[in-house]
Amino acid sequence: MAKKMTFDSEDEEFFGNVGSFGVPKFDNEMRGGVPRGFTMIAFTETGSGSELFAKQFTSPAEESDNTLYVATDEGQQEIVRIFKKYGWPLDINVRTIGEEYNANVLERELLASRYRLEGFQLDDIQRLAQTRFVEDNNQDYLTEVTNEIMGLGPYFRAVVDNLDFFLQRDDPARVLSMVRMLQAHAQLVRGLLLISVSTDGLDPTIKQELSSIADMVLSFRVRTIGTDFENSMVVSKFRNAPENLKILVFRVTPEEGITPETVERIA
Amino acid sequence: MQPTTVYTRDRCVTGIHGLDEILRGGIPYGSTVLAAGTCGSGKTTLGMEFLVRGALAGEACAHFTATEPSVKLLENIRQYAFFDMNMVDSGLINVFDMDVLYSWLGLDKASFELDDVHALIKAIVDIVNTIGVTRLVIDSVTTLCYKIKSEQLIRDFLFTLGKKLATLGCTTILISEITSATENAHWSSFGVEEAIADGIIVMGDSERMGHLLRFLQVVKMRGTSHSRAKHAIELTPLGVMLTPMLKWGASADKTSRWGQ
Numbered sequence: 001m002a003k004k005m006t007f008d009s010e011d012e013e014f015f016g017n018v019g020s021f022g023v024p025k026f027d028n029e030m031r032g033g034v035p036r037g038f039t040m041i042a043f044t045e046t047g048s049g050s051e052l053f054a055k056q057f058t059s060p061a062e063e064s065d066n067t068l069y070v071a072t073d074e075g076q077q078e079i080v081r082i083f084k085k086y087g088w089p090l091d092i093n094v095r096t097i098g099e100e101y102n103a104n105v106l107e108r109e110l111l112a113s114r115y116r117l118e119g120f121q122l123d124d125i126q127r128l129a130q131t132r133f134v135e136d137n138n139q140d141y142l143t144e145v146t147n148e149i150m151g152l153g154p155y156f157r158a159v160v161d162n163l164d165f166f167l168q169r170d171d172p173a174r175v176l177s178m179v180r181m182l183q184a185h186a187q188l189v190r191g192l193l194l195i196s197v198s199t200d201g202l203d204p205t206i207k208q209e210l211s212s213i214a215d216m217v218l219s220f221r222v223r224t225i226g227t228d229f230e231n232s233m234v235v236s237k238f239r240n241a242p243e244n245l246k247i248l249v250f251r252v253t254p255e256e257g258i259t260p261e262t263v264e265r266i267a
Numbered sequence: 268m269q270p271t272t273v274y275t276r277d278r279c280v281t282g283i284h285g286l287d288e289i290l291r292g293g294i295p296y297g298s299t300v301l302a303a304g305t306c307g308s309g310k311t312t313l314g315m316e317f318l319v320r321g322a323l324a325g326e327a328c329a330h331f332t333a334t335e336p337s338v339k340l341l342e343n344i345r346q347y348a349f350f351d352m353n354m355v356d357s358g359l360i361n362v363f364d365m366d367v368l369y370s371w372l373g374l375d376k377a378s379f380e381l382d383d384v385h386a387l388i389k390a391i392v393d394i395v396n397t398i399g400v401t402r403l404v405i406d407s408v409t410t411l412c413y414k415i416k417s418e419q420l421i422r423d424f425l426f427t428l429g430k431k432l433a434t435l436g437c438t439t440i441l442i443s444e445i446t447s448a449t450e451n452a453h454w455s456s457f458g459v460e461e462a463i464a465d466g467i468i469v470m471g472d473s474e475r476m477g478h479l480l481r482f483l484q485v486v487k488m489r490g491t492s493h494s495r496a497k498h499a500i501e502l503t504p505l506g507v508m509l510t511p512m513l514k515w516g517a518s519a520d521k522t523s524r525w526g527q
Contacts, residue, residue: 112373116386119393128394129361132338134370 005188007154015062015155019192022056025260029248030235034216036155036190038239039183041214043199043207044162048220049231049252050196054161055079056257057194059088061157067092068158070145072165075099086257095148097141097165104139142170146178149185149193156191163197167206176209183213196220215239276490279402279438282320283313285498285509286483294466295490297436299429301408301461303443303454304470309481309502310442313470314404315344316506317440319351321402322359328402329394333365333410334444340406348504361398365411379414384424392431400437408441409456422459429463447471454486465489470500473512482512 018033027033034040044050051074061067069092071079076096083090120128145166149158166175179195186193197210199219211217217237223230231250238244249261278293287293294300304310311334318328332340341362344350354360369375372386379387395403405411412421425441432439441464443455454461454469461467466488472479481500485493501508 109373112371115372115390119389120397122397125361125394125397126358128367128371129358129363131367132336132364134364134366134375 020060022059023258034192037187038215039186039193040216041210042196042218044196044220045222048222050220053258054159058159061089061092064091066156069094070160072097142166149182154189158193160195163195172206179213281317283316283507289485289494291491294438297433298465299439300466301441301443301464302468303445308470309500312502313507314406314440318360318402319349322354326401327399329361329400331363331405334407337362337364349506378416388428395435395437403437403439406442407444409444421457425463
C-alpha cells in the first residue's frame with residue numbers, strides 16, 4: 001500500500017502549491033513557479049549558465065536547514081563567493097562532493113604515484129610498519145547523497161549539480177534508480193528537487209530514462225548571435241501541464257544573476 | 268699432495284633448533300628459500316622464529332604478511348615465549364601488512380599488471396635497502412601471487428625479487444602453501460617458485476600410530492651440503508624443535524614398521 005503523508009495545514013498555507021525558481025521572472029512565466037513535489041532534470045551545455053541557475057534555485061530557501069546544495073565540481077569557497085555576491089542565504093546545507101573526492105581519493109592516488117615513482121623514505125617505512133589497518137576509502141558517494149536527500153523533510157529544496165560525477169563513477173543503472181527514489185521522495189514530501197546533467201557525452205538512453213523519470217525537463221543552451229551569446233532555458237516537459245512548455249531566454253546580471261530577457265529578439 | 272682449500276659460503280644462522288645442523292651451519296647468505304608446507308605445518312612459526320633469532324643477533328628483520336592481517340599474526344605469535352612484542356615495537360622486527368602496502372601503492376585491486384608487479388618489487392626492495400634488512404619473510408608468496416594472473420609475470424616477479432634481495436645480502440624465506448607434501452607433490456602452488464628458489468624446505472604432516480606428526484625436509488639448498496632426511500617438528504613455546512624421524516615411523520613405510 002502506498003505510503004501516505006499528512007501535512008501541517010500551516011505549512012500547506014506557508015509553502016503553497018508551487019515553489020519559486022529563485023528567479024521571479026521565471027515564476028511569472030511559469031504560472032507561479034515549480035509545483036511542489038516536482039523533480040526537475042536540467043540538461044546542460046557548457047557555458048549555458050546552469051551552475052548559476054542551480055545555486056539561484058536554492059536561494060528562496062524557505063527553510064534553510066531543509067535546503068541542500070550538492071556540488072560535484074565546485075568547492076565551498078567558490079560557492080560561498082557566489083552566494084555572497086548575489087546576497088543569497090549562506091545558512092543552507094552545502095555538500096561539495098568534488099572536494100571530498102579530491103581529498104579522499106585523488107590525494108591518495110597522488111601519494112601512491114609518488115611512492116611508486118620515488119620509493120619510500122625511512123619515515124614512510126616506519127609508518128607503514130606501524131599501520132595495521134587499511135583506511136576505508138571506498139566511499140559510496142551515490143548512496144550518501146541519496147540518503148542525505150531522502151533524509152530531508154516535507155517541503156525540502158535540494159539541488160544536485162551535477163549527475164555527471166556519479167554517471168562517470170557508478171553503474172548508470174544504479175544512478176537511475178537513485179534518481180527514481182529521489183523523485184518518489186520529492187513527490188511524497190512535496191519537495192523540490194533539481195538535478196543537472198551535462199549533455200556532452202550523455203548516453204541517449206540515459207537521457208531518455210532521466211527525461212521519463214523527471215516531472216519537468218529543462219535544457220540549458222547557449223548559442224552565438226553575431227558577437228553575442230544567447231542563453232536560454234527550454235522547458236520541454238511539464239508533467240500534466242504541457243501548456244507550460246516554453247523557451248525562456250535569459251542573461252546574467254551582476255545584481256540578479258539569471259534574469260530572463262524581457263524583449264523578444266526578432267533575429 | 269697439498270690439501271685444497273675448501274671454499275664455504277657465509278651462513279645465515281637460522282637459530283632454529285636442529286635446522287642449522289641439517290643445513291651444516293645455516294642458510295647461505297642472500298639465498299631465497301621456499302618454505303612450502305600444508306596448512307598447520309608450522310610455516311609461519313618457522314618464519315617468525317627465523318626473524319626473532321636474527322633480531323636477537325642484532326639483525327634488521329622484516330615480515331610481509333599477506334595471508335592474515337598483521338594484527339592477527341602478532342596475536343597468534345605472542346603465545347610463543349621466544350617472541351617478544353618489544354621487538355616489533357622497537358623496530359627490530361618490522362611487520363608489514365600486505366593489504367596496507369597494496370593500499371599505499373594504489374594496488375588495492377583484484378589483479379596485478381606488469382607495472383604493478385614492478386611497483387611491488389621496488390617497494391619491497393626499497394624497504395629492505397633503506398632499513399638494511401638481512402632477514403626477510405614473505406608469508407605467503409602463494410597469496411601474493413594469486414593477484415598475478417600470468418605465470419610469466421609470477422616467474423619474473425619472483426626471479427627479479429630474489430635477485431635484488433640477494434644483491435642486498437638479504438636472506439629470504441618465501442612461504443608457500445601447498446595442499447600435499449608427499450613425494451609426488453609440487454613444492455609450490457604455481458610451479459615456478461620452486462625453480463627460482465635457491466632452497467626448498469618442505470613441511471607437512473605424516474601419520475604415525477593414529478597421530479599426525481609435523482615434519483620438515485630440506486629438499487634443495489644451493490651452496491651447502493645438507494641432510495635430505497625428514498625431521499619431526501615440534502612447535503614448543505620456546506620455538507621450533509627438529510628431531511630426526513626414524514625411517515620406520517611413517518605409515519606409508521609399512522614393510523619396515525617395527526615388529527613386522
